[in-house]
Amino acid sequence: MRNSVSWPGRRRAPRALAVVLAVAVVAGTGSAASAHGRPPAPAPTPVTRAALDPALVEGRGASVGFLEQEAESAVTTGTVIGPDRTAYTLPAEASGRSAVKLLPGQYVEFTLPKAANALTVRYSIPDSATGGGITAPLDVTVNGSGKRTMTLTSQYSWLYNQYPFSNDPNAGLLHPDWWITECACVPAQTTPTPTVTTPFRPMHFYDEQRLLLGKTYKAGSTVRLTAPPGTNAAWTVIDLLDSEQVGPPHVRLKAANVLLFGADPFGRKDSAQAFDKAIAFAQKKDLPVYVPPGVYQVNRHIIVDDVTIEGAGSWYTTIKGREVALPAPAPDGSVHTGVGFYGKDASEGGSSNVHLSGFAIQGDVRERIDTDQVNGIGGALSDSTIDGLYIQHTKVGVWVDGPMDNLVVTNSYLVDQIADGLNFHTGVTNSVASNNVVRNTGDDGLAMWAEKTTNSGNRFENNTVQTPTLANGIAIYGGHDTTLVGNLVADPVREGSGIQVGSRFGAEPFTGSLWITDNTTVRAGTYELNWNIGLGAIWFYALQGDIDADVQVVGDHFLDSTYNAIMVVADWPVKDLYSVTNLHFRDIRVDGTGTSVLSARAAGSATFENVDARNVGAVGINNCGSFNFPPTGSEWSSVDLGGNDGGGTTGPWFGAWQLPNTITCDDRPPVVAPPAPSAW
Structure with a gap:
């Protein structure tokens, strides 16, 4: 789905996996020498899910045959890049927002946590100077022998510029009549016309490749990925390694x-x-x-x-x-x-x-x-x-x-x-996407789009969505009686976030119920390029009509949100026309926000019950309503049904002093980076 927006004056795993976790080896080093003067064996490379301890997301996301290990936690002679969530950077599109950069001759080495005969490598190599990509070798050895050479490519990576993007790193603006954040202007209406630095907005850096090893290697074997001397890639970035035992x-x-x-x-x-x-x-x-x-x-x-x-x-x-x-x-x-x-x-x-x-x-x-x-x-x-x-x-x-x-x-x-990764588009009914892995999409990872004809009775269940480079992990555009349950969404990058419920793109209205239950987002709540504000890990967007179906958000976990955990927003030109109502949040955990638990930028209301929060970086409820600031209070009301505990730097997130429609508006509050998520 295209994600165009406007704002004032602008346009447009199982718990068993946890036993293999260990302290990561610092990049480029081993652990301290033993008392006998011999360096001990390197610590095992931790197993993660969406770059988290698997115990934090147990029962959520897809149950898969592979084990995921992050390069930044492996032994390497290269350089760890990140963590960084800034769009258009290599770390921002990496799982966990960090990766390892190898120069020719350098390596990263993983310790297999379980017997495996197959590997998947997620990587990035440079584009060619004129676009179109290059190929480059990557040497793979196991236990120091049996070298195989993978041929990596960037032919399917590296997009530039404005939607719908270009393969040319030297291209000028595709749409000079659009608002450009970088110059805070519409270039076609500006004299002299500003120029942009090329390559402009590089993105979609990563690709992945699979390799059958030809035999099974036992747990504890070391897999070394080396950018060989003489490679034509100036650098090779390794994001992660998936290993698994593939049957006959x-x-x-x-x-x-x-x-x-x-x-x-x-x-x-x-x-x-x-x-x-x-x-x-x-x-x-x-x-x-x-x-x-x-x-x-x-x-x-x-x-x-x-x-x-x-x-x-x-x-x-x-x-x-x-x-x-x-x-x-x-x-x-x-x-x-x-x-x-x-x-x-x-x-x-x-x-x-x-x-x-x-x-x-x-x-x-x-x-x-x-x-x-x-x-x-x-x-x-x-x-x-x-x-x-x-x-x-x-x-x-x-x-x-x-x-x-x-x-x-x-x-x-x-x-x-x-x-997109998957889209149920126009009149899709009683359909299910379950136990799928979606990674590195150029738009929404999973979407339901009720354009012109309503969708009804559909479910997204126990899927894992990682690193959508644009838009949302999961997006629902209209529809009747929809369910999202048990999904795991990690690392959306820009112009979208973890989960979006949107009245937009000509979608039919939301009707009946929308259940968003027992999902987890991590490192979501991203920066919205065009609005220059932070979104919510889950956000509700009224652009083309009210959102007033029965929306139940129950049992969800919002971890390490870059900005807000929850956002409700109406586009500025329609902020006094459309509202978001009938939202209900219950039994929610919020572990870390850069700004608020809730950012309300629309008229409407929601109820909150047993919403527990910690490590909240700004005021718990940032209530701007429709920005009219009437003396009677905000056009948005947050209704406290009890059990809303915890908070952060400004005290309880749902403070007793805060009446349902108290105006607490800070248009762009400063970000306080939260600590990493931990067991509740």
């Missing part, structure tokens, strides 16, 4: 095997027609389609309806394609096509009974063109399942367009997307 390939004997229809498992020729033939045969014979281990070149959509397609597992079966320019724009406005599995369009009745599992989709999308249908999964898919896919380098991992009903997306990895 899945085999389906009684199936329409794509090899029998001419598919090439070596990726030398296009296999799209072979897939079509296998699907047609499978539909006729009531068989599944099986895609054995291999890399299959597919450079267009594969249309699916009433069919099951199984791979050997996402580590073994990869369906990979180039982005292809169309000779003329398609009726939907697309100017490119590319690899993807699509249900039929809803206008044609959509598809149903589609089941996709056990393979990777790797696209070739390097620029954002919103009219392009170059998503990993698309179309309308009713009574269907998507399970165990790994989708990378497409525009959106899963973007479905209703009306459609009962899609279930589970156990999948949606990474390194140019735009």
Whole structure:
């Protein structure tokens, strides 16, 4: 979702994982020498979830097969960068807001916490001087031997400039008629016209790559990642390492095997027609389609309806394609096509009974063109399942367009997307996204967008969303009877935050109930570029109408929020037209805010019950209302239902002195960085 806004005068894991935690080794050093003069073995690299002790997020987020370890906690001869939450910087987009920079010849070394035969490395290397990316080697050794060389790339990273962004680091402003924070002006209306420093607003720095090791290495083995001498990358940044034990390939004997229809498992020729033939045969014979281990070149959509397609597992079966320019724009406005599995369009009745599992989709999308249908999964898919896919380098991992009903997306990895990770768009009903990992999206990680036709009865459940480089971890735009439960959202960067409930983008109104239950955000509550203010880790935004559905925020944890834990805001031009009401917060924990527990910048009200807070950096409730400051008090009321305890630098967050609509407005309070989250 595009995230354009305006303001006055402006435009536009399980607990068992915790046992492997240990004190991190300081970068570039080991621990102190033993009493016998021999240096002891390095401390194990801590296992984290979203760069936190797993005990702090137990039961929340996706249950996954890998263990995550942060590079800044490993042994290294490189330099730790960060922590830093400033947009357009390498640390800000790193998990935990910190990483390790290696110069040629330097390394970072992790100790495996559990037996593993597969690794995922999240990294960044420089762009080329004119854009388009480079490739560079990274040497991988385990226990000092068996060197393998990964070929890293920045061809899918490094966007610049204003929405919808550019691949050119030297480009001037794409929209000189937009408000620019950097000059506090609209350049097209300014004489002389200001210039911007290029590259302007670099972002989307990271990518990830997976490696099968060929054998299993036991716990305690050391994995060393080295930027080799002579690499053409001036630096290599390592963010984290995921390690896991991948099982053997899945085999389906009684199936329409794509090899029998001419598919090439070596990726030398296009296999799209072979897939079509296998699907047609499978539909006729009531068989599944099986895609054995291999890399299959597919450079267009594969249309699916009433069919099951199984791979050997996402580590073994990869369906990979180039982005292809169309000779003329398609009726939907697309100017490119590319690899993807699509249900039929809803206008044609959509598809149903589609089941996709056990393979990777790797696209070739390097620029954002919103009219392009170059998503990993698309179309309308009713009574269907998507399970165990790994989708990378497409525009959106899963973007479905209703009306459609009962899609279930589970156990999948949606990474390194140019735009959203997953979007239930327009008339999607009774559908679920559960136990998925979404990382490094160029827009909302998970979204429900009820544009023109309402969504209803949908759930996002126990997903992990990390490092969306723009917009929100989870965003809900309108809809009826929606549930977010048990999700973990970490490290949103700018122009969005952890969880957003927004009346915007032409969405249908919120109706019925919206349950936001037992979710955790960490290092959210980000800076809003256009408004020049801090957001909330969860925020409610009235732009195109009131938000007045029954919204229940229950059992959620907001950890280490850069600015506020909660924000309620109406856009300035409509601040006296729209309000946010019927919000209810109960059994909430707020551990650390740079500013307030609640920033209210709209008319309306909310109730608070058993909201416990600590390490709050500013006044607990920053009540600006609609900025009219009437003598009767703010247009916003916070209703105390009891049990609201704790606070911070200014005393109790819900002080007895504060009547429901007491004006406490500080437009941009100073930030007091909180300590790291800890056990409650």
